[in-house]
Amino acid sequence: MATDSDRGGRLALPVVLVLVAGCALPLAVLFVFSFFQVDFVAILKVPTLKNYIKVASSPTYRSLIGQAIASGLTVAAISAVIGYPLAWVIAKRVHFMKSACLTLLLIPLYTGDLVRIFAWRVVLGAEGVINAFLMWAGLVREPIRALLFSPFATHVVLTYDYLPFMVLGLWLAFESLDDHLLEAARDLGASEATIFRRIVLPLTSPGLIAGGMMVFVLVVGDYLTPQLIGGSSGVTVISAINDLFGTAFDWPLGSAIASSLLLILGVLIAAAALVVGRSTWGRAVVGGE
């Protein structure tokens, strides 16, 4: 007699096979390739640590990885500040059409990376919407060129791209926040600031971390936005990997950079997951029912 776990396993098996063959296995091969070396147009399959030494000793790659992590943290922080009040309003103040509000927020996600970037170029460009408005209002005489093709522009668009993920995480946390706790605290004479610091923030922090983690990972992995919006600041660790697999043809070095980045991301994600998993909210979500 098959147990319930066996039946679930049979159902999950094809999915596991696809994920292993399409994702886990290629990543393992990538890791193996990071120990090979390249000789003109051929890849020598002789194990070496040369690539990792190159990554660790090159100031360029080190700073690119550092920049990617800094960008990820910055955008995660900005989206947290923007998303926090928004998630609160949707979860606690909207009663009618709540799901419509959320859907409306998610819709820009479905427009596609390219369309979004294209639109932002029109908004931020020298002859774009913002500059046209500023000139018309007489606030500036010449268009502000730094609006587009700058780190500023990249961060604006990245925030735009990934804000919905932050709001989603926060919204889930706010939905499971029991209003009675706030009332009880208020009855006991706690000030609004104290309630926020002692009750609301701790209870929503798992959502904050989960949302922040998603935004962080997506920003670090973003390829198109820095490239097409950042101008000369658009070189990222991801575009470096891309170049090594394209024109530069150094797959082993590209693999070593990618593996290093994945390792760093893995450690950070594991740390965040540990924090979320320890909270009651995290257990409720990860635990299913």
Place this chain on the structure above:
Amino acid sequence: MARSPLGTRFAWTHVGLVYAFMYLPVAVIALFSFNASAIIAFPLQGFTLDWYARILVDARILGGLGVTFAVAIPTAVLSTVLGAMAALALTRHALRWRKTFACLLFLPFLVPKVILAVAQLIVLSELGITKGVTTMVLGQTLIILPFTTLVIASVLIRLDRRLEEAAADLGASRAQIFRRVLFPLMKNGLLAAFFVAFVLSSSEYVVTSFLSGRSQPLSILVASDFRFNLSPTLDALAVLMVTANLALVAIGEIIRLRARR
């Protein structure tokens, strides 16, 4: 927290500003797609439908649309079927490796797309597999799977399990329970997942660009146009794509909400 009228007003203003921020780019594109000037800049020059008319006669764009459909339909079917299996395994069974399975399932979402794509590229070249529609379908299915699983799981979690238990008590086999009880109840979730997958597939760029061979879908064609010449035709195309996507998402969402009742 923000109980005062001032605090609430501040919060609502903030919400309004965020929604404006989210829709500003979409609105701007729509505006310029009707503007009677080849230059995408203010001031506006008058109304035209010319840019839309040009798309309809552009053989290259229509060809790309064909490839997009050839990729998006199998991708949507595959990621919906796999997503349903994953969601059923997660919500309906006591899985022994539950956490490991969930981690594996979200791995394609967490790994940067370029890294995933180059890793797949190495495997393809080692095995000597030619890139084309099949590789695009498989690559996209992987990154869309986390999304379809979530959509279907969100429907399954809300279903009353007593219905299945009642059917089992009345002597229905597992196949009968699935066919007569579970499937009709989760059908709307499956449709919603299918639409979401279709939309994500048609707008995906990074993985698609690595895995596409000679047959190039619309998203790749748009990307190369976009690097070299910005024209209002692209605006019009973007508006059409967004409108089609929104219609599909809206249909999916309506279906999913109906499934909750």
